[in-house]
Amino acid sequence: MKALWDEFNQLGTEMIVTKAGSIELSPLKTVLFSVPLPPRRMFPTFQVKLFGMDPMADYMLLMDFVPVDDKRYRYAFHSSSWLVAGKADPATPGRVHYHPDSPAKGAQWMKQIVSFDKLKLTNNLLDDNGHIILNSMHRYQPRFHVVYVDPRKDSEKYAEENFKTFVFEETRFTAVTAYQNHRITQLKIASNPFAKGFRDCDPEDWPRNHRPGALPLMSAFARSRNPVASPTQP
Amino acid sequence: MKALWDEFNQLGTEMIVTKAGSIELSPLKTVLFSVPLPPRRMFPTFQVKLFGMDPMADYMLLMDFVPVDDKRYRYAFHSSSWLVAGKADPATPGRVHYHPDSPAKGAQWMKQIVSFDKLKLTNNLLDDNGHIILNSMHRYQPRFHVVYVDPRKDSEKYAEENFKTFVFEETRFTAVTAYQNHRITQLKIASNPFAKGFRDCDPEDWPRNHRPGALPLMSAFARSRNPVASPTQP
DNA sequence: TTCTTGTCACCTAGGTGTTAATAT
DNA sequence: ATATTAACACCTAGGTGACAAGAA
Numbered sequence: 019m020k021a022l023w024d025e026f027n028q029l030g031t032e033m034i035v036t037k038a039g040s041i042e043l044s045p046l047k048t049v050l051f052s053v054p055l056p057p058r059r060m061f062p063t064f065q066v067k068l069f070g071m072d073p074m075a076d077y078m079l080l081m082d083f084v085p086v087d088d089k090r091y092r093y094a095f096h097s098s099s100w101l102v103a104g105k106a107d108p109a110t111p112g113r114v115h116y117h118p119d120s121p122a123k124g125a126q127w128m129k130q131i132v133s134f135d136k137l138k139l140t141n142n143l144l145d146d147n148g149h150i151i152l153n154s155m156h157r158y159q160p161r162f163h164v165v166y167v168d169p170r171k172d173s174e175k176y177a178e179e180n181f182k183t184f185v186f187e188e189t190r191f192t193a194v195t196a197y198q199n200h201r202i203t204q205l206k207i208a209s210n211p212f213a214k215g216f217r218d219c220d221p222e223d224w225p226r227n228h229r230p231g232a233l234p235l236m237s238a239f240a241r242s243r244n245p246v247a248s249p250t251q252p
Numbered sequence: 253m254k255a256l257w258d259e260f261n262q263l264g265t266e267m268i269v270t271k272a273g274s275i276e277l278s279p280l281k282t283v284l285f286s287v288p289l290p291p292r293r294m295f296p297t298f299q300v301k302l303f304g305m306d307p308m309a310d311y312m313l314l315m316d317f318v319p320v321d322d323k324r325y326r327y328a329f330h331s332s333s334w335l336v337a338g339k340a341d342p343a344t345p346g347r348v349h350y351h352p353d354s355p356a357k358g359a360q361w362m363k364q365i366v367s368f369d370k371l372k373l374t375n376n377l378l379d380d381n382g383h384i385i386l387n388s389m390h391r392y393q394p395r396f397h398v399v400y401v402d403p404r405k406d407s408e409k410y411a412e413e414n415f416k417t418f419v420f421e422e423t424r425f426t427a428v429t430a431y432q433n434h435r436i437t438q439l440k441i442a443s444n445p446f447a448k449g450f451r452d453c454d455p456e457d458w459p460r461n462h463r464p465g466a467l468p469l470m471s472a473f474a475r476s477r478n479p480v481a482s483p484t485q486p
Numbered sequence: 487t488t489c490t491t492g493t494c495a496c497c498t499a500g501g502t503g504t505t506a507a508t509a510t
Numbered sequence: 511a512t513a514t515t516a517a518c519a520c521c522t523a524g525g526t527g528a529c530a531a532g533a534a
Contacts, residue, residue: 448498
């Protein structure tokens with residue numbers, strides 16, 4: 019996914035964070051509906067190809083997110099750029115996301131691309147579903163960690179040498195509750211299959227991995243995207 | 253799911269098997285379409301609740317299927333009953349289905365109900381996707397096995413004592429390529445959420461685990477279920 | 487005849503940005 | 511004025527039995 023990450027990074031990647039779970043809802047709403055809104059995945063998805071592991075040994079694969087700086091940002095629409103809006107809000111609870119296949123043998127991890135598509139982002143400080151908690155309007159650097167499961171009894175002693183961390187700078191992003199940069203929105207729509215309903219042309223180039231037999235996206239042509247009457251827009 | 257299995261078993265459970273994968277298609281179709289039809293799950297799903305494991309030890313959970321007898325069957329529509337149609341066809345390649353979370357700690361397995369909903373049945377003798385291969389019109393008994401992953405170096409010696417097999421007789425079924433007993437079809441439609449489109453009444457009783465706030469299935473009322481003209485049925 | 491195959495409409499389940507309303 | 515929430519239409523992905531046509 020590096021090419022796609024680079025494309026986003028040049029524009030300044032944004033990732034949506036949403037509330038999720040039921041704990042943050044008002045007691046009334048919890049009783050009446052108990053409708054936890056789904057947290058959001060990252061797009062692009064963080065994916066890695068692994069080499070050089072011991073095929074027979076167990077490893078844990080995980081990710082975490084560290085603040086890029088101690089700042090809070092705002093987006094200036096007139097200049098289409100991000101501005102510093104002050105010092106960072108209090109840090110969110112630090113969490114890690116274990117790849118759900120962990121632990122697994124090196125052979126298993128190396129067999130194919132490892133995809134962190136179950137990882138979800140939230141801005142709910144009280145989240146109790148194990149999702150990654152981030153502050154909106156702050157910048158983050160995803161990190162990828164490989165932990166060797168040491169079979170020795172005194173494995174704590176070797177903790178230092180039993181894990182490796184990998185950082186891909188092109189995966190940095192700003193957490194947002196709604197997209198700020200319109201070009202980011204357009205690139206998400208163009209490249210994320212789940213947003214196909216918002217494309218209004220170009221059945222060709224995207225998705226990148228389209229099959230030869232795939233049909234053109236005729237259904238996306240010239241379709242109204244305002245089915246609900248909008249009194250403020252004639 | 254015991255109550256539901258019992259209900260099916262009283263009628264004579266049937267499970268659909270389909271071809272799947274691409275290896276069995278003609279070379280032309282493989283090239284032009286390579287459209288592997290999806291194999292079918294079991295319904296009801298085989299689910300177990302586990303107790304008494306060592307919380308810290310690793311276990312593999314798996315299932316296999318053994319013939320109930322050495323017979324081939326046919327369904328007599330006039331009497332609505334199964335008849336022996338001769339000796340069994342040659343046995344299919346024996347396969348096991350490992351629960352995809354295997355291996356995992358006892359604590360993990362005991363934490364919640366373990367569901368074998370990824371298990372798929374096929375009648376394709378050449379299947380290379382690891383699905384369970386069964387002969388249509390033959391009867392099978394699902395079996396559930398728990399394997400303790402012995403950390404000792406000479407674990408082969410203890411293979412005998414390191415696994416336990418559980419058989420639930422109410423999960424027996426006849427493999428079919430199309431349902432024979434109409435009452436089985438109706439019970440599948442009534443109880444499988446994915447078949448909701450074929451229900452023509454009764455928004456209440458099913459599904460069993462419907463939430464208090466769930467809406468009645470108004471959309472299933474009095475809808476035509478013969479959208480394609482059927483010349484043989486006026 | 488009897489059984490199997492392939493296509494289909496209709497579902498479940500859940501991931502998108504949009505939009506209007508609300509909160510700060 | 512800016513940021514967040516919640517409901518929504520529209521997708522992807524895949525699990526149903528019905529049905530007509532084909533195979534044995």
